[in-house]
Amino acid sequence: MKDDVIIPISIDWNKEEVVDVVNFYDSIDKAYRKGVEKEALLKLYRRFKEVVPGKDEEKQSFKEYEKQTNQSPYHVVKKAKESEEKMIIM
Template sequence: MKDDVIIPISMDWSKEEIIDVVNFYEGVDKAYKKGIDRELMLVLYHHFKKVVRSKGEEKGYFKDYEEQTDQSPYHVMKLAREAKDQKVIKM
């Protein structure tokens, strides 16, 4: 992840919720850089979705992150869901 990335978060979230969201984005970054265990990525997304429930809000956060990093959380999750025969996903 670039050093100057501002992870899209809400100040209304608890410390634990912020940690879950940051962990998800770190998983996305890992998928781009060296690969990540598919099941772990699905778990990270599940925790992310407990915090960011609305699809519209998710799209906004994903867009903000992608504009800063050129990494697509959407495409990482699409691959994680579809690549059932792969243990590790890498973008």
């Protein structure tokens, strides 16, 4: 992940939730750089949805991340959900 990326987090989250969201976004970055295991990505996404349950909050978070990185979390997750492949590579 680029060093200058500011991961969208909330001050209301505890340390574990922040770490889990950062790990999810790290897996998005890996999907673009070298690929990520589908099941690992989906597990991280499920945890992300526990921390960020609202659709509007998710969209805003994805938009902030994509604006900085040109990487679409939405498209990575969509590909993971629809793909039969074990590795997700963007």
